[in-house]
Amino acid sequence: MKFKWIMLVIAVFGVAPISASQLNIYGQDAERVHVDSTEFPISPDQTDSDLTYSALSYSEQSYPEQGISGQTDESDIAADIEGTDSDVGRSEPSDAEVTTPEITVTYVDPRDPIEGFNRAMWDFNYLYLDRYFYRPVAHGYNDYVPRPVKTGIHNFVSNLDEPSSLVNNTLQGKWGWAANAGGRFTINSTMGLLGVIDVADMMGLPRKQDEFNEVLGYYGVPNGPYFMAPFLGPYVTREVASFWVDGLYFPISEITVWQSLLKWGLENLHRRAGAIDQERLVDNALDPYTFVKEAYFQHMDYKVYDGDVPVDLDEDELLDEFMQELD
Numbered sequence: 001m002k003f004k005w006i007m008l009v010i011a012v013f014g015v016a017p018i019s020a021s022q023l024n025i026y027g028q029d030a031e032r033v034h035v036d037s038t039e040f041p042i043s044p045d046q047t048d049s050d051l052t053y054s055a056l057s058y059s060e061q062s063y064p065e066q067g068i069s070g071q072t073d074e075s076d077i078a079a080d081i082e083g084t085d086s087d088v089g090r091s092e093p094s095d096a097e098v099t100t101p102e103i104t105v106t107y108v109d110p111r112d113p114i115e116g117f118n119r120a121m122w123d124f125n126y127l128y129l130d131r132y133f134y135r136p137v138a139h140g141y142n143d144y145v146p147r148p149v150k151t152g153i154h155n156f157v158s159n160l161d162e163p164s165s166l167v168n169n170t171l172q173g174k175w176g177w178a179a180n181a182g183g184r185f186t187i188n189s190t191m192g193l194l195g196v197i198d199v200a201d202m203m204g205l206p207r208k209q210d211e212f213n214e215v216l217g218y219y220g221v222p223n224g225p226y227f228m229a230p231f232l233g234p235y236v237t238r239e240v241a242s243f244w245v246d247g248l249y250f251p252i253s254e255i256t257v258w259q260s261l262l263k264w265g266l267e268n269l270h271r272r273a274g275a276i277d278q279e280r281l282v283d284n285a286l287d288p289y290t291f292v293k294e295a296y297f298q299h300m301d302y303k304v305y306d307g308d309v310p311v312d313l314d315e316d317e318l319l320d321e322f323m324q325e326l327d
Helices: 002-039 048-062 074-091 115-144 147-159 162-171 175-190 212-218 237-248 257-274 276-283 288-304 313-326
Strands: 226-229 233-236
Touching: 115 226, 115 257, 115 276, 115 288, 147 175, 147 257, 162 175, 162 212, 162 237, 212 237, 212 288, 226 288, 233 237, 233 288, 257 276, 276 288
Parallel strands: none
Antiparallel strands: 226 233
């Protein structure tokens, strides 16, 4: 019985100090909460988010060592970004490790064995000489010279080539066109005032002038390599080798060198003015050089065959296969 009373006394007096210390701590916490509530009074209108914001603000003021803050330091962000960039830069390969493949342009057109030189001459003729000299002169001639004057000049110059056209058509066995050339020269040189007026065309004798290089082409001589002459434009070797033959006949054989140059200049001025409508085709072409080259070869074939160019069956078959693949 005494043992029970002794245990009861120990339990009462032993627990009491602990309970008092705990109550003291709870009292301090309650006092601090009371002080906090005086600094940040809570109104009944505040929401939970407002209370959270107030608590965070007070925590920032009371416990700065914990780093609780509602704002971000810009310098810290910049440092983080620089650190990230440096890490990325370290991961990139150095310039010594980057290899750039070399591009080599190879021209494989057998008709144009000196294409590198020809392209350089094309750039000079097309980008500079034609753009700043030939084209303005041709536009001025076409816009300001009256049409009767232009037609008369062209008729006069073309009439000088009728005798050579007579011989060249005869060499090809084209007797009808040979007679046509002879009749045109006779009529226009007399009734047409030395060819200024194309009376023969009014009489049903159209102009068809053949050059000696067309005679060679008629008998199977190939065009030969393509050549872009500086200042002059495109030619094929067959033309360059035979152009002098057409100057052996009357009346061209009787004119001087300067008169020949004047004739050549007037002919090419008329041709350049006639090509004004095709300028956009050349300017908008993906490769103007190749466009002009292909057009020139087709023009040479057209003249040799008098417009009746034979059809390449192999090319037609390839085109048919290509169209079938598209379908």
